């Protein structure tokens with residue numbers, strides 16, 4: 049499955065690039081807006097509403113990135129003390145819960161898109177556009193989660209946080 | 216019933232190792248099923264989106280970026296040296312710096328998460344370099360962030376002013392002394408802890424060393440001042456202040472020639488991942504808060520608890536306990552919106568000043584940032600430092616003691632919050 | 643059955659009191675068959691989301707500004723266009739014109755909702771004002787004035803046309819923004835100046851009659867259609883009576899609000915609205931010429947104004 053991992057990694061890089069560009073645009077446009085207001089006295093009013101859109105997109109793009117990079121926080125206080133069999137059971141349950149949430153997000157996407165087709169104020173694009181990166185990320189997170197099932201079987205549950213000292 | 220299911224499944228999921236950004240919305244979904252909304256999946260996604268789409272939190276990535284950049288250009292070391300020059304010869308000097316830095320920053324931002332994101336990295340790393348326990352440094356950084364929304368400006372206090380029909384100006388003034396008191400209480404705590412834990416105390420610096428540290432550290436001190444001036448003179452909103460901090464950090468990086476493009480890129484990446492993680496948690500909490508509100512769980516708790524008390528002192532005690540417990544699960548602002556209207560009639564009945572009560576309520580709810588299972592501060596710090604959630608929670612636990620001493624003082628000594636607004640604005 | 647009703651208002655506000663009255667009357671008139679549980683203060687979420695939930699039948703009633711139906715039919719945005727009407731009467735005639743009623747029906751269809759009773763039956767406030775640091779007494783005083791608006795193209799363009807320097811700010815940032823001089827003025831219904839404490843930082847208040855606002859009660863269509871005719875009638879009656887209750891409440895209190903504000907140190911400023919309305923006429927003519935306004939809009943406005 050090396051190829052799949054490679055693709056997932058490459059997509060992660062693409063998501064990072066998109067998120068970074070959005071963030072950079074948010075910074076630059078706001079900096080210009082602040083400066084312009086102070087020096088010239090007029091404001092670019094669409095900057096703030098667009099910044100909020102960027103902020104939402106940034107979050108959802110980053111969602112895939114932090115899950116891919118095992119940046120989520122999980123607790124192993126209990127599971128690390130369980131016998132092997134129960135560890136596996138807990139691991140499977142954790143994956144089950146994760147997948148349930150992803151299924152919910154993906155299954156509701158079509159209805160959400162059809163119910164939020166009105167344009168956002170001052171932005172002009174439909175409201176559902178906010179959620180598009182969430183749906184794409186959720187699909188990818190699902191693949192990543194499925195891909196990690198064998199890990200649960202092989203050893204003690206691999207937790208989502210990187211071990212101490214990794215920084 | 217729904218409340219019980221949501222809360223137990225949340226704790227259960229987290230203990231079974233479900234990643235928190237999934238455990239929170241999943242427990243909310245368990246509540247949906249029990250409440251008979253199992254088929255209405257759409258609400259889950261809707262509320263997740265709604266929770267993330269929050270204009271008041273836009274400052275977050277900007278402050279994170281500024282913090283990350285300041286780290287990369289070596290400003291951390293300069294701040295560290297500066298702190299050393301002034302309070303290094305105290306016992307646990309840097310721990311005190313952590314408190315003071317948050318107090319300064321709280322005058323800039325109305326949000327605890329912004330404090331954590333902007334200063335957290337710098338504070339923890341500086342303390343760690345000087346031999347403090349990693350856990351202690353991280354926990355202290357989490358607990359000190361709660362002064363942000365008590366000291367003005369504060370988004371939470373503005374919301375309370377609207378809910379309670381009290382003056383924003385009065386509330387802002389009322390928050391100053393309590394905010395400083397939390398700071399003081401934490402510094403006393405540090406002083407006492409330092410006695411039995413062997414925290415570093417540096418030799419007093421020579422005049423020449425102090426001078427060098429001052430000159431080198433000056434740019435770091437200028438950052439909050441620029442922001443403070445910009446906000447005070449109405450050049451930016453509090454939301455935009457983070458942009459200024461970022462621009463300033465970038466400017467310093469160019470001056471020091473220490474930001475190659477690669478560094479800049481990785482600072483952006485770090486920002487995107489950290490703020491995405493925080494916001495996914497906040498989005499998930501929003502789903503949970505929806506189902507608990509919908510099923511009127513906080514009301515049910517208040518209705519059960521309030522009739523049990525008959526005196527003013529008991530009411531205050533009960534309120535503190537109630538808000539502390541609610542803070543385990545909900546964020547401060549939604550809790551306030553749900554509970555303030557329920558509590559205010561009793562507040563008036565017992566003759567408690569609404570301004571004092573607001574400060575008390577906000578402070579108590581804010582401890583929720585640092586308490587599991589849902590504590591945004593804990594999650595952010597755990598994600599940032601890779602310290603496990605349970606270790607961090609245990610490390611924070613003793614630090615709640617000085618905070619609660621401050622809270623009780625404010626609860627039972629009204630002058631602490633009311634003296635300043637009465638002095639400035641009249642009775 | 644239990645109806646869940648979402649509102650932005652707090653229960654202590656006039657709006658909140660009228661909504662509680664509605665809830666109480668519905669219960670009375672339906673002999674307790676329908677219980678309305680009110681969720682104040684936007685507890686169930688932002689308006690957009692709440693409207694989605696209403697359409698889905700997760701909640702049964704939402705009370706909100708009529709203008710919010712603009713999310714279904716864009717033309718409805720223009721029913722709260724600033725400085726078009728001199729009083730509530732004129733606006734009411736316009737709202738009940740065939741043109742607007744057609745839009746409302748379209749919105750009901752699109753949102754799977756039903757609007758209770760007459761859309762203008764329940765006024766949302768007495769009138770709109772502008773609270774400012776320095777007195778706003780004439781059209782010239784708008785020049786360069788930093789006014790807060792929300793992110794809505796029509797409002798921003800209209801205020802810029804008046805010469806103001808518009809700043810977009812969320813409602814919760816307004817007080818602080820005024821305090822620090824980021825903005826110099828805010829527009830609001832007079833009823834909100836006191837609870838939001840705007841007079842503390844912007845003590846000059848001028849009546850603008852910017853646009854009349856009504857509170858619409860939106861009910862999920864399936865819920866409404868599932869009721870027997872008697873029940874439907876009972877709900878409509880509760881709404882009509884709650885509307886009268888609100889009108890009386892506003893009438894009885896508007897003078898007291900003014901007195902209270904004055905005693906708190908606010909100054910009421912006389913603003914000459916003639917030139918303002920005249921300047922805005924130009925704005926709407928320009929929009930119309932550019933084909934931006936809905937078909938027949940200005941004609942319907944003119945008809946309502948002259949009747």
Ligand code: NA
Nearest residue numbers: 313317356359
């Ligand atoms: Na701190």
Ligand code: NA
Nearest residue numbers: 321363366368
């Ligand atoms: Na603050």
